[in-house]
Amino acid sequence: MSIDKATVAKIAHLARIKVPESDLGHLAGELSQILNFVEQLAEVNTDGVQPMTSVVEHNLRWRADEVTDGGIRDDVLKNAPDAAEGFFVVPKVVE
């Protein structure tokens, strides 16, 4: 399986990482190399095998639906690159 520059550009956009046109070529090469490496899994017979979704076999716990934390707005905003009046500030998203 090899992927082309257009595919790299597409997944880079899906992943919200800007990749300059000049980097698409070598990234396509590296990603194809990794995908070729993982291709060997096709050899493994997995008929009837349930996908492993958890290492530890235990049921997820229930807990009472109650507030156990909160009231720490300033802590939450403390690391924001831009915050104002108790909110995160982002570039304008509505016209």
Add this chain to the structure above:
Amino acid sequence: MADLTRLSMTEALAGLVKKEFTAVELTQAHIGAMEKTRPLNAYITETPDIALAMAQASDARRAKGEAGPMEGLPIAVKDLFCTKGVLTTAASHILDGFQPPYESTVTSNLWRDGAVMLGKVNLDEFAMGSSNATSYYGPVINPWTGDNPADAPRKLVPGGSSGGSAAAVAARAALGATGTDTGGSIRQPAALCGIVGIKPTYGRCSRWGIVAFASSLDQAGPMTRTVKDAAIMLGSMAGYDPKDSTSVNRPVPDYTKALTGDIRGLRVGIPREYRVDGIPAEVEKVWQQGIEWLKAAGAVPVEVSLPHTKYALATYYIVAPAECSSNLARYDGVRFGLRVEGDSLIDMYENTRAAGFGAEVKRRILIGTYVLSAGYYDAYYLKAQKVRARIAEDFRKAFESCDVLLAPTAPGTAFGIGEKSGDPIQMYLEDVFTVPASLAGLPGMSVPAGLAENGLPMGLQIIGRPFDEETVLKVGDVLEKAADFTAAPPFVA
């Protein structure tokens, strides 16, 4: 006073109990050691003021008869654990300036038990790597490089991702350090630096407050100079935490009690498939030596088969990137860390993530995004999860005929910085012996077993049944005594 940085944790605790020195004196010695070993680039952030304040508090507690199991022991913290009010970087540019308003559960447990924080140590960016070369804060140099590592023509890697932890402990710049292991990130650097490192069973230590890489694999563990020290430190780190839904609610045993030295009749599985082509003869030899040591102590070696071993790396390089692409979606330039402005919200996201992530992290996010994307999910991710189930099944079957497994930790000794960076697959092969146990969630420990002809340390790995850290530690203790590994790196504090 004897050099306090040469003590093991066990010896340091004895000295503190006997009042031969105070926690403040022990901490001061290690602050000096931290400064002296700066050429290794092991620490990203030194916190000497915090360390001294914690040491003073520790001495006060001890005076009141309230000493905890780690009371007064200065340790380093991998910079992947959130520490309240102290810069936490994950060795990434994208977490610039991030000071968590909370403390990770594992570090909270260590401070509860009296440990002292020396600082935050270097790692591969977001713990993705096997050489500590992908850190935004520069590579860590293995203290086994030579007596003047900074000027050595060929600087050796400490392994990774917990490279700063391993280098600091090996160079006597901390009595121990926390590490995290996703595919070998505790065990491989421990082997390459000649120290002990244990990754406990998935669920044994809380992941809360640890910067996430691949959540179904990430697990914290101690890195120390002796097996007994690892037993002490693991006892503090482990435990149930309601804040981590995968944390397991079962009592934490006193791991030091497991070190009885008695392994008579214990069946030690030797996995046939780990005899892979291209492994240096010396690695084979030290493995064989390990088998002989355990046999001499009364254990019974049994050959076992783990038929899907050869598919472990490929499985890992689908599962781990998939989880990483999803976990790292949170770095968006809005809530913490770096922001690079753009014309729109999406443009700002893309600029921030382009500038903030390094090449290896981007590569893994892209692979992960690809294997999870529409049309490929079944072919890659679902398939990998099924193969992962078969790998876990292999271990379950093997443990029907043995109690513990013995294998090499890494396929060679420490290599030069940059030597494997050109080819991602070549670097991934560093974890060929550690990844299978990670996929199955099993406990694994590396213990130094001897020096190769090039004078560099090699480790042996013990893999145990789920939540049977005690047998792993017991066998590790026997191996450690038989190997009698007393060599220290040429560069120490």
